[in-house]
Amino acid sequence: MKKIKHISIASIIGLVLLIFASCDDSSELFNVSANPNAAVLAELNFTMIELDAVNTSNPAVTLNWQSANYEQQTAINYSIEFSSDVDFTAPVVASSITGQTSITLSVNEINAAAGNSGLNPFEWATLYVRVVSSIGSQNGLPIPSNTIQFEVYPFYNYVFSDYYLVGDATAPGWNNNNNNPALFRDPTDSNVFYYTGFWAENGHFKVLETKGLWQPQFGTDDGATVGNNPGGGTDPERFPYGGGNGIPAGFHTFKINFASNTFTFESFDASGAVSPASLTLQGSSSANISMSPLSFDGHIWYATAVRLTPGELSFVTDSNTSWGSSTSFSGVATDGGGAVPIIVEDDYDVWFNDLTGRYIFIPLNL
Numbered sequence: 001m002k003k004i005k006h007i008s009i010a011s012i013i014g015l016v017l018l019i020f021a022s023c024d025d026s027s028e029l030f031n032v033s034a035n036p037n038a039a040v041l042a043e044l045n046f047t048m049i050e051l052d053a054v055n056t057s058n059p060a061v062t063l064n065w066q067s068a069n070y071e072q073q074t075a076i077n078y079s080i081e082f083s084s085d086v087d088f089t090a091p092v093v094a095s096s097i098t099g100q101t102s103i104t105l106s107v108n109e110i111n112a113a114a115g116n117s118g119l120n121p122f123e124w125a126t127l128y129v130r131v132v133s134s135i136g137s138q139n140g141l142p143i144p145s146n147t148i149q150f151e152v153y154p155f156y157n158y159v160f161s162d163y164y165l166v167g168d169a170t171a172p173g174w175n176n177n178n179n180n181p182a183l184f185r186d187p188t189d190s191n192v193f194y195y196t197g198f199w200a201e202n203g204h205f206k207v208l209e210t211k212g213l214w215q216p217q218f219g220t221d222d223g224a225t226v227g228n229n230p231g232g233g234t235d236p237e238r239f240p241y242g243g244g245n246g247i248p249a250g251f252h253t254f255k256i257n258f259a260s261n262t263f264t265f266e267s268f269d270a271s272g273a274v275s276p277a278s279l280t281l282q283g284s285s286s287a288n289i290s291m292s293p294l295s296f297d298g299h300i301w302y303a304t305a306v307r308l309t310p311g312e313l314s315f316v317t318d319s320n321t322s323w324g325s326s327t328s329f330s331g332v333a334t335d336g337g338g339a340v341p342i343i344v345e346d347d348y349d350v351w352f353n354d355l356t357g358r359y360i361f362i363p364l365n366l
Contacts, residue, residue, distance in 0.1 A: 036069055079134070082114070168200060176212055206239060226256060250267065279293075279315055290303070307346075313339060324337045
């Protein structure tokens with residue numbers, strides 16, 4: 001008689017689960033050398049480079065290296081790292097490629113890497129470079145190459161966007177190039193902007209990114225979220241209520257967040273607020289500069305296209321009260337709060353709000 005093998009139901013279920021588990025395992029398995037060889041980055045044929053602020057898309061640096069060796073038939077990933085110190089204490093990744101041993105970086109990419117590494121604009125400084133190899137989709141077994149270096153003269157990399165008001169609720173009316181007041185950028189979150197001031201009766205407004213241009217423009221269709229037209233699309237409705245009733249005349253605070261595409265528009269109590277008789281920019285960055293109040297709203301002060309050099313400035317009133325803060329480009333000034341650092345020479349539009357202490361320095365050529 002034939003011997004019959006009896007297989008239990010439990011055994012069958014275990015076998016099926018094992019098969020499914022094996023089929024579902026898509027992890028990458030590599031058998032690599034215990035001592036893989038790092039990539040070897042070739043020296044450059046120059047030692048100094050001055051970056052051109054005009055032709056930023058031009059090629060600046062070509063890096064070549066000998067491939068890393070993991071003794072495995074797989075594509076190798078390479079991250080191009082820059083640093084202001086030879087120990088790469090805070091490395092900046094400028095680019096990443098897979099399966100190649102050469103890359104050309106543009107003027108803008110080198111300038112951004114220098115700035116993000118902490119190098120000052122318009123000064124010669126050493127920039128260190130290496131490539132870090134790795135394998136797999138999870139960049140496993142990272143190995144840095146040797147380090148090379150060169151001297152670089154970067155220009156300033158202004159990374160911020162600026163925004164302006166337009167509309168019949170605001171000082172310029174529906175003229176997109178009429179000394180349009182700037183929104184005040186939050187010094188800790190570059191996506192958030194504020195404007196506290198007077199708004200005309202039954203008016204509306206929109207936000208522009210560039211004075212003199214209607215796109216990009218920002219508005220709302222539902223009174224709660226931000227819509228935009230970057231060009232070629234349908235314009236959003238006006239703030240703050242879309243196509244509905246306009247603003248009650250008075251002081252209000254407009255806050256907009258370009259990351260979450262949300263905004264708020266709330267009443268502001270300006271009763272008892274008195275503006276200074278005069279306001280002057282004073283400090284080492286320039287000779288004294290008189291600021292002017294808007295005739296539409298005397299709490300908003302401005303100075304247009306003023307040349308500033310590296311140094312510092314404070315907002316000084318007619319009673320010799322000095323307002324300032326420690327953050328460059330934008331911030332909230334307080335009485336006795338120090339001086340605003342000016343870190344790069346350029347022509348600036350400067351705006352100051354004496355209700356909130358908010359200020360913004362907008363470079364015109366960076």
